[in-house]
Amino acid sequence: MEDDLEFQRFLEAKGLTINTILPKRRCLFATRDFIPGEVIMREEPYVCMPTCSEPLCQRCFKSDGALLKCASCNIAWYCGAECQRLDWKLHKLECRAISRLEKKWQELVTPEIRLLVKLFIRRKLQCDKVIPTTPIDNYSLVEAMIAHRYNMEAEKVAAFEMKAEIVKQMLQQPRFNLDEAVNNFCKVSCNALAILDIDMEQLGIGLYPVMSIINHSCLPNAVLVFEGKLAVLRALLPVEKGDEYFVSYIDLSRPTRHRQNDLNAKYHFLCLCHRCRKFDEIDDQILDALKCKHGKCDGFLVDKDGFYSRDQKFECSKCGRVRTSKTEKKAKDKLEPLLVKGRSHFADRNFQEALSTYKRVEEATLDLYHPSSFSVMIVRNLLTKLYMKTGDIKAALECCRLTTSGHERLLQREDPVLGLHYYARGMLEWAEGNKEESLNYLNKAANILRITHGTNFPFVEELLINLAKEQEGGPSGF
Numbered sequence: 001m002e003d004d005l006e007f008q009r010f011l012e013a014k015g016l017t018i019n020t021i022l023p024k025r026r027c028l029f030a031t032r033d034f035i036p037g038e039v040i041m042r043e044e045p046y047v048c049m050p051t052c053s054e055p056l057c058q059r060c061f062k063s064d065g066a067l068l069k070c071a072s073c074n075i076a077w078y079c080g081a082e083c084q085r086l087d088w089k090l091h092k093l094e095c096r097a098i099s100r101l102e103k104k105w106q107e108l109v110t111p112e113i114r115l116l117v118k119l120f121i122r123r124k125l126q127c128d129k130v131i132p133t134t135p136i137d138n139y140s141l142v143e144a145m146i147a148h149r150y151n152m153e154a155e156k157v158a159a160f161e162m163k164a165e166i167v168k169q170m171l172q173q174p175r176f177n178l179d180e181a182v183n184n185f186c187k188v189s190c191n192a193l194a195i196l197d198i199d200m201e202q203l204g205i206g207l208y209p210v211m212s213i214i215n216h217s218c219l220p221n222a223v224l225v226f227e228g229k230l231a232v233l234r235a236l237l238p239v240e241k242g243d244e245y246f247v248s249y250i251d252l253s254r255p256t257r258h259r260q261n262d263l264n265a266k267y268h269f270l271c272l273c274h275r276c277r278k279f280d281e282i283d284d285q286i287l288d289a290l291k292c293k294h295g296k297c298d299g300f301l302v303d304k305d306g307f308y309s310r311d312q313k314f315e316c317s318k319c320g321r322v323r324t325s326k327t328e329k330k331a332k333d334k335l336e337p338l339l340v341k342g343r344s345h346f347a348d349r350n351f352q353e354a355l356s357t358y359k360r361v362e363e364a365t366l367d368l369y370h371p372s373s374f375s376v377m378i379v380r381n382l383l384t385k386l387y388m389k390t391g392d393i394k395a396a397l398e399c400c401r402l403t404t405s406g407h408e409r410l411l412q413r414e415d416p417v418l419g420l421h422y423y424a425r426g427m428l429e430w431a432e433g434n435k436e437e438s439l440n441y442l443n444k445a446a447n448i449l450r451i452t453h454g455t456n457f458p459f460v461e462e463l464l465i466n467l468a469k470e471q472e473g474g475p476s477g478f
């Protein structure tokens with residue numbers, strides 16, 4: 001009770017309050033005005049865990065410099081002795097938990113399982129007063145998170161039950177509650193935040209008790225960015241006293257039907273934001289459209305019987321030919337294994353192999369989808385990254401150029417993804433000697449990124465300094 005009051009006071013001091021509105025349940029509201037770019041709050045995770053294949057310090061999430069592996073479990077990485085020392089009270093018990101599993105089982109311990117183990121260890125350490133609790137750093141805030149256990153598919157819950165058994169094996173706590181562990185897996189599934197790096201690539205997952213109170217909108221008024229594992233919430237639009245905060249949980253460049261399916265599958269709600277409500281069936285189909293393959297026709301195929309019909313028939317918007325979904329199924333079946341291969345090479349950081357696979361994915365995607373579809377854009381985004389990673393700047397720029405209008409069409413003006421796209425485009429134009437084009441895009445990037453990431457974020461600060469130097473006519477450091 002005292003903790004609840006302290007928690008409310010903490011929020012009030014930040015200009016925030018929680019109200020319950022059904023069906024959303026808890027919602028985070030502003031109790032004062034905020035201007036775009038203003039930091040609303042910063043939060044450390046209650047627990048977090050790296051998920052990427054690259055080694056990462058499990059305390060501070062840094063990956064630069066030589067990392068050290070814990071000699072005992074051979075799983076946890078640290079950037080140095082200081083982080084290892086600071087993490088020791090927790091990791092000592094985690095290390096012991098890992099060693100309770102046979103070697104062959106240790107390889108099956110996923111980051112989610114390790115996160116759960118850490119969650120229970122942290123609760124125990126706080127209960128035993130080995131580490132302190134504060135109003136914003138205690139297990140009761142995790143208890144308050146929504147679980148959606150009874151909305152989840154039976155197979156998903158069954159998988160969590162198996163994982164909970166592994167957690168039980170690892171912890172060997174006398175009063176371990178298996179049911180609570182299953183619930184916590186459900187909570188992680190719909191509350192954990194993906195911790196992203198500046199390229200929006202996932203580094204890890206974390207449970208952030210306050211940030212996870214914020215609901216979703218496809219037209220968000222706030223944005224979350226990460227400084228290491230520290231989550232920073234910024235206002236994206238002017239927020240007035242009494243407004244609810246919304247962030248985006250998903251990729252907003254996807255068409256409405258896809259966004260709604262994603263939200264329903266993972267978070268179990270129907271989004272009724274303004275963007276979803278003004279959804280236009282045909283516009284949405286164009287974004288996801290298959291292309292007409294009749295002669296030189298460049299029309300797109302419209303679903304004749306409705307999106308969810310079993311025997312889909314498509315009609316070309318231009319030439320009016322009707323086709324069944326059989327041919328599309330064949331082409332999609334060809335695409336799927338290529339995508340799996342590409343993803344796996346990318347995850348293994350085998351960029352040269354990933355590049356050649358994704359070139360084939362692009363070909364197959366263009367054979368199936370209309371060039372303006374979002375599927376083509378997604379493949380080209382990945383290809384741009386891969387060309388950059390493999391040092392082919394000219395090809396990266398060509399590919400990046402093909403996606404600029406798609407980003408502008410599909411994303412909100414203030415979206416960080418749009419800001420990062422402009423930044424990449426500007427830097428690539430600069431590298432290819434197109435100064436005027438480059439400065440145009442870098443200025444557009446700066447206008448967005450100063451709001452989403454803040455002017456002190458290292459690469460944004462550097463961008464602003466270089467743009468100022470350019471304006472003054474001096475040599476910049478681009």
Ligand SMILES: C[S@@+](CC[C@H](N)C(=O)[O-])C[C@H]1O[C@@H](n2cnc3c(N)ncnc32)[C@H](O)[C@@H]1O
Pocket residue numbers: 023024025026027144145146148190191212213214215216217266267268269270271272
């Ligand atoms: C990360 S939690 C957000 C906080 C949550 N409202 C609570 O009470 O704990 C995610 C869950 O909030 C609900 N939610 C989030 N955004 C929503 C929205 N726009 N409309 C309805 N429910 C929403 C869904 O139940 C979703 O699974």
